[in-house]
Amino acid sequence: KGADYVIAMLHWGQEYATEPNQAQISLAKALVEGGADLILGHHPHVLQRGEIIRTVDPFSDTGDEKESFVMYSLGNFVSSQKGLERLSSLVLKVEVGIDYYSGEPYFKGAEYIPIYTQKKNKQGKYHFTVWPIEKALAELEKENHNFPPDEAQALAKAWDHIVGSQPAMSPVKLEKLNDIQ
Numbered sequence: 001k002g003a004d005y006v007i008a009m010l011h012w013g014q015e016y017a018t019e020p021n022q023a024q025i026s027l028a029k030a031l032v033e034g035g036a037d038l039i040l041g042h043h044p045h046v047l048q049r050g051e052i053i054r055t056v057d058p059f060s061d062t063g064d065e066k067e068s069f070v071m072y073s074l075g076n077f078v079s080s081q082k083g084l085e086r087l088s089s090l091v092l093k094v095e096v097g098i099d100y101y102s103g104e105p106y107f108k109g110a111e112y113i114p115i116y117t118q119k120k121n122k123q124g125k126y127h128f129t130v131w132p133i134e135k136a137l138a139e140l141e142k143e144n145h146n147f148p149p150d151e152a153q154a155l156a157k158a159w160d161h162i163v164g165s166q167p168a169m170s171p172v173k174l175e176k177l178n179d180i181q
Contacts (some may be wrong), residue, residue, distance in 0.1 A: 088158035
């Protein structure tokens with residue numbers, strides 16, 4: 001009551017399932033119909049798709065359509081787990097706008113930065129680096145890059161895995177990553 005934009009963050013889904021289950025899909029629809037504007041999910045430890053849900057705006061007197069975005073699972077950000085699907089994920093960028101005439105907020109779009117967690121053992125201690133994958137692939141072209149052969153191969157597979165799992169969004173291009181260290 002009185003909120004301009006409602007964001008729901010849910011701990012849901014089956015661990016290691018790369019697709020949302022029927023309970024997640026049904027609950028997302030119910031939350032949107034109840035007024036949620038953005039839903040961010042976590043728990044499966046792997047990436048699940050993001051998508052737009054279109055419904056009739058529950059607070060509209062004229063039956064206006066509403067677009068809400070749901071990201072069923074953001075996956076792992078930093079992970080000590082094994083396996084490509086647990087070491088690759090994304091940083092989600094969601095853009096919300098304000099309608100010039102009504103002053104109402106609305107979902108403008110979503111895009112993402114594909115990421116990969118690199119785990120190194122240095123003198124008995126693990127150190128983690130979260131790489132934007134596009135930057136890591138550019139790093140591989142340098143002579144003294146930071147990646148052993150198995151990780152170098154995993155980076156290209158991780159890129160394909162992430163991009164393939166997100167048909168409703170596009171990755172942020174490398175030019176926009178120049179400031180990320």
